[in-house]
Amino acid sequence: xxxxxxxxxxxxxxxxxxxxxxxxxxxxxxxxxxxxxxxxxxxxxxxxxxxxxxxxxxxxxxxxxxxxxxxxxxxxxxxxxxxxxxxxxxxxxxxxxxxxxxxxxxxxxxxxxxxxxxxxxxxxxxxxxxxxxxxxxxxxxxxxxxxxxxxxxxxxxxxxxxxxxxxxxxxxxxxxxxxxxxxxxxxxxxxxxxxxxxxxxxxxxxxxxxxxxxxxxxxxxxxxxxxxxxxxxxxxxxxxxxxxxxxxxxxxxxxxxxxxxxxxxxxxxxxxxxxxxxxxxxxxxxxxxxxxxxxxxxxxxxxxxxxxxxxxxxxxxxxxxxxxxxxxxxxxxxxxxxxxxxxxxxxxxxxxxxxxxxxxxxxxxxxxxxxxxxxxxxxxxxxxxxxxxxxxxxxxxxxxxxxxxxxxxxxxxxxxxxxxxxxxxxxxxxxxxxxxxxxxxxxxxxxxxxxxxxxxxxxxxxxxxxxxxxxxxxxxxxxxxxxxxxxxxxxxxxxxxxxxxxxxxxxxxxxxxxxxxxxxxxxxxxxxxxxxxxxx
Amino acid sequence: xxxxxxxxxxxxxxxxxxxxxxxxxxxxxxxxxxxxxxxxxxxxxxxxxxxxxxxxxxxxxxxxxxxxxxxxxxxxxxxxxxxxxxxxxxxxxxxxxxxxxxxxxxxxxxxxxxxxxxxxxxxxxxxxxxxxxxxxxxxxxxxxxxxxxxxxxxxxxxxxxxxxxxxxxxxxxxxxxxxxxxxxxxx
Numbered sequence: 190x191x192x193x194x195x196x197x198x199x200x201x202x203x204x205x206x207x208x209x210x211x212x213x214x215x216x217x218x219x220x221x222x223x224x225x226x227x228x229x230x231x232x233x234x235x236x237x238x239x240x241x242x243x244x245x246x247x248x249x250x251x252x253x254x255x256x257x258x259x260x261x262x263x264x265x266x267x268x269x270x271x272x273x274x275x276x277x278x279x280x281x282x283x284x285x286x287x288x289x290x291x292x293x294x295x296x297x298x299x300x301x302x303x304x305x306x307x308x309x310x311x312x313x314x315x316x317x318x319x320x321x322x323x324x325x326x327x328x329x330x331x332x333x334x335x336x337x338x339x340x341x342x343x344x345x346x347x348x349x350x351x352x353x354x355x356x357x358x359x360x361x362x363x364x365x366x367x368x369x370x371x372x373x374x375x376x377x378x379x380x381x382x383x384x385x386x387x388x389x390x391x392x393x394x395x396x397x398x399x400x401x402x403x404x405x406x407x408x409x410x411x412x413x414x415x416x417x418x419x420x421x422x423x424x425x426x427x428x429x430x431x432x433x434x435x436x437x438x439x440x441x442x443x444x445x446x447x448x449x450x451x452x453x454x455x456x457x458x459x460x461x462x463x464x465x466x467x468x469x470x471x472x473x474x475x476x477x478x479x480x481x482x483x484x485x486x487x488x489x490x491x492x493x494x495x496x497x498x499x500x501x502x503x504x505x506x507x508x509x510x511x512x513x514x515x516x517x518x519x520x521x522x523x524x525x526x527x528x529x530x531x532x533x534x535x536x537x538x539x540x541x542x543x544x545x546x547x548x549x550x551x552x553x554x555x556x557x558x559x560x561x562x563x564x565x566x567x568x569x570x571x572x573x574x575x576x577x578x579x580x581x582x583x584x585x586x587x588x589x590x591x592x593x594x595x596x597x598x599x600x601x602x603x604x605x606x607x608x609x610x611x612x613x614x615x616x617x618x619x620x621x622x623x624x625x626x627x628x629x630x631x632x633x634x635x636x637x638x639x640x641x642x643x644x645x646x647x648x649x650x651x652x653x654x655x656x657x658x659x660x661x662x663x664x665x666x667x668x669x670x671x672x673x674x675x676x677x678x679x680x681x682x683x684x685x686x687x688x689x690x691x692x693x694x695x696x697x698x699x700x701x702x703x704x705x706x707x708x709x710x711x712x713x714x715x716x717x718x719x720x721x722x723x724x725x
Numbered sequence: 726x727x728x729x730x731x732x733x734x735x736x737x738x739x740x741x742x743x744x745x746x747x748x749x750x751x752x753x754x755x756x757x758x759x760x761x762x763x764x765x766x767x768x769x770x771x772x773x774x775x776x777x778x779x780x781x782x783x784x785x786x787x788x789x790x791x792x793x794x795x796x797x798x799x800x801x802x803x804x805x806x807x808x809x810x811x812x813x814x815x816x817x818x819x820x821x822x823x824x825x826x827x828x829x830x831x832x833x834x835x836x837x838x839x840x841x842x843x844x845x846x847x848x849x850x851x852x853x854x855x856x857x858x859x860x861x862x863x864x865x866x867x868x869x870x871x872x873x874x875x876x877x878x879x880x881x882x883x884x885x886x887x888x889x890x891x892x893x894x895x896x897x898x899x900x901x902x903x904x905x906x907x908x909x910x911x912x
Contacts, residue, residue, distance in 0.1 A: 199897045203871070205878045234900060238872040241853045242763065594743050595783040602780065672743040 192224050193217065202231035381414070383421065392425060400431075402438070409442070417448075419455070453491070470508065479512070496531065513553065523549045536560050579683055586654045586679045590672055596714060597655075598675065603710035603717075604659035611702065614652070614709030621645050652707020657682030731795060738786050750779050753796060757803045763869040764807035766858060774810060778803045800874045808884055811862065856906045864899035867892055
């Protein structure tokens with residue numbers, strides 16, 4: 190009989206030859222010593238291959254399992270964490286010693302001057318195009334986002350529970366029909382004016398380039414615009430977000446404002462709460478209660494019946510304050526016409542920054558303290574709160590891992606997608622508030638919006654947990670899936686994120702990127718989880 | 726947990742016990758990593774794949790019915806995962822190309838010493854492992870599935886979407902390639 194091919198003998202040695210052919214081969218082998226020897230060699234080869242492959246590649250011991258590492262993980266990792274803390278402290282100390290030239294502070298978006306500049310430039314940008322543009326844009330985007338979200342939820346859920354589809358469609362329609370239902374009087378146009386002979390009986394929400402109240406608003410006034418001017422009467426509170434807010438008339442309630450400048454030359458029945466760049470109460474201005482303000486420049490020329498508390502770069506007082514004046518910040522000047530009925534308390538950096546003219550009347554005590562500016566990193570309290578923050582995040586991470594192990598680890602893994610996660614996260618971060626605003630304008634939408642808000646805030650908090658765990662995993666070079674290792678990765682990652690978050694200038698960006706990454710990973714994992722589980 | 730029977734650990738894992746998964750990981754991660762390392766060709770990718778396999782395991786542990794031993798089942802899950810990864814990586818061309826029986830395979834064979842059947846020392850074993858990892862993908866994958874995961878020709882064919890005969894030819898060629906590489910290394 191002829192010999193068989195080497196391929197046939199290879200298949201035979203593997204035990205994979207069909208029964209009949211195998212029988213023929215066996216019969217040939219009894220007669221052919223040469224072929225018998227070949228088959229023996231092939232079988233020996235198979236044994237060697239199995240044996241060799243049974244021994245794992247060298248890296249297997251180094252990368253996975255690592256019995257020695259497992260036994261002593263505490264010491265190794267503690268050493269690593271300590272080293273990182275020491276390095277972080279050294280880096281922070283170095284950064285803290287750097288000083289940005291004062292002239293460039295306005296460029297720094299993380300300083301108060303730079304932040305204010307940025308915010309009001311943005312506000313002006315929208316104001317200049319008419320706030321209506323923004324409102325319309327938000328309306329359209331919100332509508333689209335809400336409908337898109339509802340439709341995709343309906344499809345997604347409908348796919349899983351076919352019967353609930355009709356109910357969800359009904360809900361979508363009800364939500365869509367109930368959108369315009371706000372009870373306040375709303376006005377928005379380029380110029381919103383309440384004329385001198387006009388009275389608005391309700392509260393008024395006004396948005397426009399210029400909002401001017403010459404008549405009477407019997408309720409509160411909520412005004413958004415480039416300029417908000419009250420020369421008439423507002424019987425309730427004035428809430429404003431504007432580049433310039435000016436009160437020449439009467440506001441009987443409080444003023445709450447976030448503006449670049451607030452000028453009060455009229456009567457304010459209650460208090461002023463302001464976060465502004467410049468606050469001025471001129472000599473005709475009268476505040477029935479007190480003032481609490483954060484401002485770069487404060488000028489008080491009029492009368493304030495009760496106490497004034499300001500955090501200001503510079504404060505000039507030449508008017509009258511019925512009770513205490515408390516000031517913290519840069520410099521304080523009291524002119525000789527100034528009168529403070531109660532105590533004067535000032536916290537400044539240098540003694541000479543407080544100037545009190547000779548004729549100034551101060552009824553109570555003078556308490557002027559020079560505060561040596563110390564870095565927050567020098568306070569033990571700072572480290573205590575950071576430790577609490579870290580522990581809380583660890584606890585949340587652990588709970589999440591115990592309750593939803595697959596989901597938490599999947600989300601951690603999804604962080605690794607990088608730009609996909611950042612882009613998706615940014616869309617979620619920006620899109621969700623828009624959806625919530627539109628949803629809140631409906632009656633039935635409000636409970637859903639509250640739930641969405643809670644989820645949104647929780648997700649923003651959890652973002653750092655997932656990013657931290659991912660970062661730790663990358664740094665510790667682990668392909669592990671145990672709870673303990675996951676938590677250790679989390680600890681290392683969170684420490685790095687925390688330290689990085691305190692770096693001047695880029696720290697804010699790092700925190701923002703962490704939130705985007707985490708939200709993106711969450712969105713991706715939710716999408717993945719909503720699909721039918723992959724078969725393996 | 727370490728001294729528990731595998732059955733008990735699996736039962737706990739089915740109830741989504743994190744410690745049970747940790748124990749399964751401790752017991753089998755090296756085997757899974759080894760397979761992924763051979764199939765995927767790089768330690769970094771293998772490391773990621775190992776993590777993914779164990780993540781997948783958390784979702785799919787409920788589908789394990791005990792009809793095959795757990796380690797074999799897990800290795801099959803891992804090999805599927807790696808094959809999917811390879812396919813994704815090179816979607817344009819077929820990962821494991823069709824192979825035709827060539828001249829050498831149908832020639833009548835002659836016996837002779839094979840470097841594959843001879844060498845046994847640890848150093849030489851390492852040389853074989855290295856040679857395997859350097860094999861072209863279409864030879865390496867069936868070889869590893871056959872001798873690491875212990876899969877039969879039919880099962881390999883099914884997983885790779887090939888005919889049974891082609892699997893036989895690929896294995897034959899893989900071994901021939903190994904012999905040549907090792908023989909040239911010895912010279």
